[in-house]
Amino acid sequence: MAKKKAVTKRSNKNKGTSLSKLVVFSVLVLSVVLIGLMAYQYRDGFLYYLGYKSKEVRLSKDYQNVHDIRIYDVLTLYKTKTIGIDVSQYQGNINWNDAMKIEGNYAIDFVIMRSTAGKDKIDLQFKNNWKKTKGKFIRGAYHYYRPNENSLLQAENFIKTVTLVKGDLPPILDIEKLPRTQSLDSLKKGLRRWLVKIEQHYKVKPIIYSGESYYTDFLKEEFGDYSFWIANYSFWKKEMNSEWLLWQFTERANVNGVDNYVDVNVFNGIKIQLMDQCIQ
Template sequence: MNKKQETKGKVKMSNKEDYNDDNEYKFDNIEVDKDTHKKVKKKGGAGVKIYSVLITLLAGALAGTTFFYYRRSNNEKKEVDTYTRIEESGNNEVKSIVKDYMENGKGTMAMLRELFPENIVVYASNKYSFLPVADNVPKNDIDNKNINNLENGEIEYLKNDKVVSHKGIDVSKYQGEIDWEKVAADGVEFAMIRIGYRGYGSGALVLDETALNNLEGATKAGIKVGVYFFSQAISVKEAKEEAEFVMENIKKYKITYPVVFDTEDVLNEDARTEGLTSEELTQIAIAFCNEISNGGYIPAIYANLRWYALSLDMSQLGEYDKWYAYYDKEFYFPYKINIWQYTENGSVDGITGNVDMNISFKDYE
């Protein structure tokens, strides 16, 4: 999934190009979902704008005090004097917390996520959502203190000062012709290769035109490979059809890494999946993964934070490996993941232009 990839989620995609004739959705600078396979995290947010609301929320949460916030449709705001009320009630602790976060540049989202560890905090559609963390889904043990941000922009994960993660990339036809020997020499251990996609308009199954060459080149260079398929299935039947399509096209190759169901929103009202419920999307993902598992491969699901939290029912997906797109130097997600896609702007020898960079926390053999 890289800058220009088919169409992936609906999280925030910017600078979208246009639809090409095979009903792909390409964008140039995807922020959450890229190449239709990039899930990017929206940085920033309404920090300053909701400062007073935050104080209100913190005051209520920490001191049991309730305040009110009003907003008029014409953007005029009427706010109860929250600051004064906090002063009067003696909630200096609340003020201290807010001040500490703001002075240290941590921002609104970081504050909320630390204050509400029992929830997944997501900002979307101009509001914050607090989703309960499912008890039955395995949790991650990633410690941000062990994330090593290198000068070249790459990320490693350490344990006892030893690198335990594996360096990877994901590619599609938008990377063009790849010199896989140079890629291997640059330390890339695994590659997730787009095998194909379903057109979001026509519903046709399409093989990525570079998929087979990439599978051959990567494996010949000693790089472990997995594949991903950008889904636009609207039923369990179509999900199984996609899985069969994938397995038919990879049967000649040694697939060590997962076969991935790439699911995300398409910012187009004509998208086939527009309007599907969370339960429908979840059952479609499960159907694909089970079909892949029955075929002898390791199934996985690819999504970004918003898609996992808002569009899928995580309580039903605990048994499947997860490939997580989150573009930040620090990690945020309560559940166990196996692969982390941390940027769409990586650089690797043998590939012209930017490429998505990943690390794997799991040894796939």
Template sequence: MKFRTIAALTILPGLAALLAIAAYMNGVLRFNYPARSEFPIQGLDLSHHQSTIDWKLLNSENFDFVYIKATEGKDWEDPLFDSYWQQARSTKMKVGAYHYYRLNRTGAEQAANFIRTVPKERASLPPVVDLEEKNTYGKSKELIREEIRDYLSLIQAHYGKAPVIYSTEEFYNIYLKHEFPDTRIWMRNVFRKPRLSDGKRWSIWQFADKGRVRGIGCKVDLNAFHGSREAFKSFLAE
């Protein structure tokens, strides 16, 4: 009897840990649940990985904005961008587009790809560039930053809106820390509220990458805007 008790006490914590991991991987359990009282504006970001979406059902969820992947690198366009863009614009959510930045291409080449693909619409959210790639392809930090600046400058000149940088803490600390002081930051951290190492204030927080919402049959990224509803209106107008 004593042996069974000891065995059970040994096995149960491990089993509980495995169940918790499974729940997290399947989007049942999250580390972050930002309260609407603190983060009244929340949204999601999409790409072709979400496949078929029931937009009517999604529109019944309590989301305020959606960002849609448009492009990647020099010439890749998300095959579902046009469809998502048109359908999202018929919902109550504010809509924006993002570009996945590849370090093996210049900022100018990638800006041209995004501009070819994403309509210039006054009501759209500020454009976003996703900076997280680890492979530098032999480029120096200085060159990488210079090409990012080229990208941001061209995008702002075309759309008349200040672009937002989405990033991970790792990429931020290597390339962005103390740089781009006037650029808003969208930070990924699925474990805790972000805290930038240089003390800069972040504007959007990706708090989950395995969220579950009605209307989407797979896991999806969830995000919270850092500010009030009035601040979000100002963000839209930038």
């Protein structure tokens, strides 16, 4: 009788253990599903944080409509401020005689263009864009930083490619990706070397561009002595942070004379204040 009772107890214990395992498994499955749904919903933001652009992604019609509404909301809110675009070879051969307004209504005051990337890449459209925008807009040039390449060679690539004159914006460093072959400390040392070499050459302090998450996590504290141009495309963000010099709020605007989508930026001030930021 005692033996039979012992067996019964073990049976109940096994049932309890199985139930616990089932509960844990169910919670894990639910967690994975929820994370998957969140990742899908915010996939553009995650990809941007990892250093990817989404220009190659075709948006659904509804998504694009919502995005267009946000563009108008932000441009309307900042209609008294200074608005500009940034371009690279991915916009193709731009007709700068027609590229004067964003979404057909908002005048373009400044244009920032990619000049170089890494230690040896020159943007295929830089020379044409730089020449065609002279005298039409406040111009700026940026270097796309490759974390796994020598920082001084990258600075030399920018210097030999870009000649800045009075009225141009200071040189700009675009850093978006994390390194694969070095530590974060080494990355930050490389960024500092680039910035110092560029400042020594052009006699003006560079501007740093990055996404907001990257800026907050890796740059804000150690590079607080620089001005920042920050990208944040969130549907919920309608106003720029006061400490930002420039805010890139969308990468999907339409501009006459440009075949592909264009990034749009707001300067934290009026045009004369932006001119004060330029090389004197």
